[in-house]
Amino acid sequence: MEIRQLKTFITIVKLGSFSQTAQFLGYTQSTVTTHIQLLEKELDTALFERFGHQLMLTTDGERLYDYAEQIAKLADDAKNEFDNFQVPRGPIVIGMPESLCVYYLTDVLKEYSSLYPDVGLKLQLGIASEFRTLLRKNMMDLAFCLEKNIRDADLVGQLLWPEPIVMVASPKHTLAKQKQVKVKDLQGQTFVFTDSGSNYRMALEEILIKADVQARTVLEIGQIQTIKQFVISNLGIAILPLVVVKEEIEAGLLTALRWQGADLKTNAYLVYHKDKWHSHAIRAFIKLVQERLLKRVDPE
Template sequence: MDFHQLVVFTKVVEHKSFSKAAEEIFLSQSTVSSHIQSLEKMLNVKLFDRVGRENILTPHGERLYHWAQKLLLMKDEALLDLNQGMTEFRGVIRMAASSVPSQFILPKMVKQFRNEYPAATFNISQFPSRAVADKVLNGSVDFGVLGEKYENEKLEYFPLLKERLVLVTPLELKLKGKVQIQDVISYPFVMRHSDSGTNSIFERFLKKNGLPKDQLNIIAYTDSGQSLIQFVRQGIGISVMSEIAARDYADQNLVNLYSIEGFEEDRYFYLVYNLQKTLPLISRLFVNFATGNKGFHLVDKE
């Protein structure tokens, strides 16, 4: 058993697929299968059961995955300790992010982290906030960045950035001052799907004001913040969205941006990780960079 075999094994576990693991580590599927078969022969145990289209760990496989994570982490820590130039440390950071963080927050985080660790590479997937939390829970990513908390004893959240939600309208629809939500409830709305952080916060605001969501004139739902803003630009509807996302478009005079009266709740974007998952060292360095004293600078200085 060698470290390379353990890396291959952990990738198959995380993807539940020999072919997807092969794609990530740039090997043929037959080579990946050969490594797994060699491990099984050497250990004299079966590591995977084939269930439908997925490869599910056997009890022996679960125990090996536990030890493989620890061994690979120890190897990384040893290499880092021996390497005086820490910036040369290499590794892939696998993360999931919701729409706004992936477009407006992560690029800054990646840039600042790579200033310290230029050999780090990133594998970033975009999902609605709830799906990001699920990906972190099931261990298919190292951590996530999202705009809403979904409480679970396994999840640890760290606030990265505070913001608020705002109303955006097409340029031809001009309103005065702070907007009363009751005054615009009859307008056509474009909404994020129910599993987005933005939607969850807006629904709480509606409930607080005694306004059932079904009173809104909702004409479209979308997973994409970019699609949402294009719907608004085309005059199809108005929307409530992240100020961070809306501000760029408002500054370019592409949409109008308004505060909503009584909508005082601060909204945070969080980094979330699984307390029960042993992170690769490069990912742990990223988490420490985000949550430690050094931290990221996510707001542009004037």
């Protein structure tokens, strides 16, 4: 029975999927399957069973899980005890939206990697709702989020800077010629949105619902660069952080609409679980972020 096999087992239980576990741990799916088969062979029992598409622990699997968590924690504690505390090392899992990664964090990540080459940075792009789940399962150490505020009782949010949000369209779009764009003007428009779950997208959708304004079409695209190209081609309107579209606005490829509706602004936060133990690697990362990116702002 090996620690890595037990950690694979724990991760499957938390994520509920062999394929997601393989992706998260950086293994092939066959490696994940082999780890479980070896455990089952050694213990002479089945650890999982399937009901349709649902993966469930057997009774013996539930018994092993309690031991596996204790063993994994003891192994991590022992490693931390004997690490060289003067030099940050080990892995850090960090979640971040694509916009923050590309436009704000590249230089910080490069500097951190140069300062602490023994730390393995694992970055996961996504949205705040996904990060919250992983932080609560202790499968992510830190996350950057674009939120108006962080009010979760079990999460700590370090406010970094205010992030303006703009509504953009092609200069050829009919709304680009208007001196003011109000909620009613969005009736029947096509929107090009990021993945559902982004804070500023949900804010606009709430505004539209309250005003009983309906979009003609919603195009949901995960890649910001693709969204910008769609809007430049006059396929719809988008709302994005200003930093993402600043160059295109200055170049005349996009127009910032003169939005007169409710404020869509948001803030950038560095978030972690209140009970998370901070290794020296995590502390060093937080310190560098605060030194390079923290601005003196007050949340509303």
